[in-house]
Amino acid sequence: MATPTRSIANEIQLQVREKRPFTIFTVLKNRWFLYAVSITAFFLVWDTVAYRRVFGGGLARPQEVITQLGKMMVDPIAGKSLLGHVWASTQRILIGFSLASIVAVPLGLMMALNRYVNAFVRPVFDLLKPMPPIAWISIAILWFGIGEESKVFIIVVGTFVPCLLNSFNGVRLIEPQLYDVVRMLGGNRRDEIIQVCFPAAFPAIFAGLQISLSIAWTCVLAAELVSSRSGLGFIIIQGMTLSRPAQIIGGMLVIAVVAWGMSLLVSGLEKYLCPWKREVMNQ
Amino acid sequence: MAYEEVKVKTPLGLRVLPFASLLLFFGTWQAIIDFGVVPNTMLASPVQVFKLFLLKLTDPNPDGAVLMRHAWTSVQEAFTGYILSLLVGIPLGLMMGWFVVAEGLARPIFELIRPIPPIAWIPLTIFWFGIGISGKVFIIWIAGIVPCVINSFVGVRMTNPTLIQMARTYGASDWQIFRQICIPSALPMVFGALQIALAYCWTNLVGAELLAADNGLGYLITMGRRLAMPDMVVLGMIMVGLTGVIIGVIIDYVEKRLLAGIRR
Incomplete structure (x- = not known):
């Protein structure tokens, strides 16, 4: 690229920060909050799937993996x-x-x-x-x-x-x-x-x-x-x-x-x- | 004519050298086997490979299928996985590029899975799907999805911010900006992903078939090793390379046709 471009994400964040102070909506749209939700959900789904034996014993629970x-x-x-x-x-x-x-x-x-x-x-x-x-x-x-x-x-x-x-x-x-x-x-x-x-x-x-x-x-x-x-x-x-x-x-x-x-x-x-x-x- | 046509002459050496090098390559290959430098149990000469190729076109022995059937099975598996990875990966990558929520939810999981080579999924896949076609498709899907997501994500992120600001000024909604500005500007990157994803898929298909298969080009190679038939191994390798090139040319053509209407 000939001209340096700024990340769009930066621009959006700046605007949000100026307009909206601290509401539930901003928290829900906060990137780090979403990351945390995503990781938690991932491990929860994994654990449930493994616990319910959807794959018939072909998947271990996260804590079993750590023990192993x-x-x-x-x-x-x-x-x-x-x-x-x-x-x-x-x-x-x-x-x-x-x-x-x-x-x-x-x-x-x-x-x-x-x-x-x-x-x-x-x-x-x-x-x-x-x-x-x-x-x-x-x-x-x-x-x-x-x-x-x-x-x-x-x-x-x-x-x-x-x-x-x-x-x-x-x-x-x-x-x-x-x-x-x-x-x-x-x-x-x-x-x-x-x-x-x-x-x-x-x-x-x-x-x-x-x-x-x-x-x-x-x-x-x-x-x-x-x-x-x-x-x-x-x-x-x-x-x-x-x-x-x-x-x-x-x-x-x-x-x-x-x-x-x-x-x-x-x-x-x-x-x-x-x-x-x-x-x-x-x- | 307004201007004179200038002819650039390629030196004789440059025109001859490629053929000389190929000739030397095949000559050495044939010679080291004919003169017994490398025993015939380890490598087959080009002539032997070609003979086996002609034979395998019609004869299903000793590995149970004719050559075209092996190739067709492999192509089928590769394409199913490839199409699925395009269908999932490109929309996901585009969404991740524009919507904060999509990026926040999908990115950590994607980053967690990305560094694991698709080959490492094979044992789990065998547990989950057995050694049928679905397991192989799953591995190919995982292999293809990574470049799709990355390329379409980067494509959206590289959209010229001026365009987005302009659209905002005119009161476009988030969805309108995404649909009418981000996606078109990401298209060249997305089409670039087609070729990369295909290469990944094809490489990993061979890996998946080496371990668990009863049909396909990777299986042909494995059987060649088990039966100690180096000509079959080399034939399998050549067929994998050749089929890969043919598919690549087709995808390249499709990409050119699709890109023809887009100015960058």
């Missing part, structure tokens, strides 16, 4: 406590994610900067791109067995695509005026790349990393669901085989928290590393 989480913290499952399983999944993601980004980001930059590299890599990449990473699980197991390598391989395959595409597009979508400025000031091709390309493509690269991270979570879970002895996917699938819904839901909650924390970490890193990024409308 506490139990998993202390009692190890398959030789590892809950934190151990969290670390097992995180470790796989970190290895696969860093391998993929170390190869894919420079490759994407090179493809954008050099037509010949692009012409050579692009067709093969386009050929492999439409296959969902989860479809690679079977072949990964055929190649690497059911150990760590196959899981890391799937994560690498899954995260490679968004990393490469985003760094490629990041360079491609740089405003041409920026190049003109550097040329006017007497810079050569090298200056263009170092002074303009890298800093301008940085936000796009980070957006790619952010997408990769969520895909990495999907991949690692899928791999662990198919075959594994550790990790959060294993906790969920074991909950299924032992028909313990509390364990499944507990595992899902832990996944949500860890995935959310990791994406928060990446966006924090982005703010720290590239403060020149323009503020985009918050979602």
Whole structure:
């Protein structure tokens, strides 16, 4: 967006605050009040549904989930406590994610900067791109067995695509005026790349990393669901085989928290590393 | 002619390189199997895959269905989930963008569910729906709904405030502003969601079928692994990619047609 827009919500709130002091109506329309109502209602409905056994024992009550989480913290499952399983999944993601980004980001930059590299890599990449990473699980197991390598391989395959595409597009979508400025000031091709390309493509690269991270979570879970002895996917699938819904839901909650924390970490890193990024409308 | 037509010549290298790279890719793939660098139990050569493709068009053995039936099952599941997620997600996102009450009530639950990868729902889904089609549709629905809600929400929020203030000045009601200003201005973002949601749906369909299925492309891949037939695995992967591309092209066409009347 060329012109900075203000959130509509701000505008409405200001008006409401001026016009209406403190009535039941304003309380009912207060955002935080509604949030609280929503969360409470969610847990109440969940508890009622679980208590009435609408899904025939396929849903645990919230307090059972919390008890189960506490139990998993202390009692190890398959030789590892809950934190151990969290670390097992995180470790796989970190290895696969860093391998993929170390190869894919420079490759994407090179493809954008050099037509010949692009012409050579692009067709093969386009050929492999439409296959969902989860479809690679079977072949990964055929190649690497059911150990760590196959899981890391799937994560690498899954995260490679968004990393490469985003760094490629990041360079491609740089405003041409920026190049003109550097040329006017007497810079050569090298200056263009170092002074303009890298800093301008940085936000796009980070957006790619952010997408990769969520895909990495999907991949690692899928791999662990198919075959594994550790990790959060294993906790969920074991909950299924032992028909313990509390364990499944507990595992899902832990996944949500860890995935959310990791994406928060990446966006924090982005703010720290590239403060020149323009503020985009918050979602 | 008023101006001269300038022809930009692409260098020979640039025109040849894409074909060379594809040729090299398939050549290496065929060669590492023919010369035994990679054993045939781990990877099938392109020729073998193509032969199996021709065979599977008519022969339901050994996995119980012909190729087109697998593909049709997958497409059916993906589309049901996709359409449902559009039907629920887009109106929800639009409402969340404009009405404070809708946002306040729906957002916390949405934020709670959003970071959970759809794949993680599989075990619960099997408990709730069994391994039939409804379970898979549920997972695809969850996968597709997230981008729908986010995109339409952001689309409404990005409406030019000047337009809204103008409408207010002329005495438009909340509902009128929502219907006549917010929704049209959010449409490009909403159509963008069509493509993203489809990609999510398709990825997660394969995941859902890998675990629990008796039919479909993901099932074909799993059976290939169980029977130790690498050619079947590769065929399944190629079919998933190909079908995904075909659906993507169709959706892209629909999106272009829908967007044709909208100026941005």
